[in-house]
Amino acid sequence: MNKNDASGPSSVGAKPRIVDIALQAGVSTATVDRVLNGRPGVKGKTVSKVRDAAEWLAKSGGRPTVVASSLKALTIDILLAGGPGFANEILMREFHRASRLAGVKLNARFAPRANVAALKEALEECAARRSDGVIVQPIEHRLIRDAVLDIVSRGVPVVCALTTLPGVDSLAYCGLDNRAAGRAGALLLGHLCARRGKVAVFMSDMLYRSHEERESGARSVLRTDFPQIEVLPSINTRDNPDTCYLETHELLKRHPDLAGMINLGGGNRGIEKALLEAGKGGDVAYVAFNLTPLTRKALLDGTIDAVVHQDMGRLSRRAVDAIVGHHAGQPPESGYIPAEIIMRENIRDTDRGE
Incomplete structure (x- = not known):
């Protein structure tokens, strides 16, 4: 042996x-x-x-x-970015479900999006009371990295969800290979545009490494595999539907010949509204991220052509199990959450975000 x-x-x-x-x-x-x-x-x-x-x-x-300790006595802290929204509500609901299945308590909250000070304060509070485990959507910033390192040094297991935090030895990362996901979405977009024309890239915020990786992956594929496509400057929306609407409205005015777009973050309903108002719904190739009730409807209506999705239930269970397993002396499950390509013809009845 x-x-x-x-x-x-x-x-x-x-x-x-x-x-x-x-x-x-x-x-x-x-x-x-x-x-x-x-x-x-x-x-x-x-x-x-x-x-x-x-x-x-x-x-x-x-x-x-x-x-031996009672796992039911464990309380896991979850810190997600931004306020309630379809994607966040789905993810938080899945975390509650995963915690019930694991028999542990959950202390879940949203830190204001891209607010370094607020997230740092929340992390320091978790460290001060020696949380049983922290699942965090981290901002890539030196103060957040330092706060997470402090928690880890106290023996508290930390799981990074949705986006990685380089330079930190966290217990696990639960989420997509975001660069690969960006490449997959751009590959679809390039073919949907018949390898030509202008395309726009919408992203959330460079403070989250996941979006930076998605953008770099998408641009890499469009540049190397589709040289006849003109990639316009990236549009930063901070996942705000109103910002997405205004930016799309102006984009269509400047580029009435726009062939396609990919939204690497949230706020899709703003983009959809602008497309429909301009009479472009279904005319502009459109790839989005994360299946929600709204993107599901847009897929069925033909406004969105494809969605790059990660199973929030699988992500949540893996993150919670990593914390519970740590306390039971078991190593976390390795590997990325698979990226799923969902189109209107392969939506399952269960893909309702409910």
Whole structure:
């Protein structure tokens, strides 16, 4: 039997596994990794706990001494960006469902969109009371990165949802491969436009790495695979339907020959309204992200041609299970949430966002 097999006993003098050290020390595997590799950001007391645990396991050859805890006593904090909206409401509902299935409590809230100070304050509050676990949609900013690093150093497991936060050893990331998703959406758009014409790219906010990755992926495919397509400057909408409406209205006035568009974020109902008012509904190739009741209706009406979607239920269950599994000494599930391509002919009855 392989000495690293999770089911096999440790031998005296063998190098202990990171997961065993984490269990013995009562910290996250990310914290153990930081200590063993001499990276900063871990308090001295925690460093000592990790080293003592590693030494004991190596000398004794024993398994971690874990005091069983009631998972029902766990409370998971969830911090999502922005206020209520169709996509956020669907995701938050799925998180509540996932927490009920796992038998844990949920402390869920929305931090104002792209508001670094508000998210930092919420993260610091979670750290101060030693949350059992934090699931966060992080803003890519040095203050948010520092706040998350502080939580991780305290042994609190952190899961990044929807968008990654580079430079942070979080427990897991639950979401799309956003660059690949952007490329997939742009590939569809290029073919829908018959490889020619002008296309517009709508995005939410560069503070969220997910949208930056989607944009770079989309532009990469349009540039390399569809050289006859002219890609117009990106339009930043902050997921606001009113902004989407005004920007689309002006876009159609400037470019009446617009062939297509891709919206990498939210606010689709504003774009749809402007297209319909201009008599362009169904004439302009339109690819959107995330299936909601509104985008579902627009697919069936023919205003939207395709939606790049991620299963919010699957994302939520994986994120909650990662926190619960951490407390049970189990590693999180790896891999991205698959990107689904949904068109009007393959919408299932269950794809109602309800």
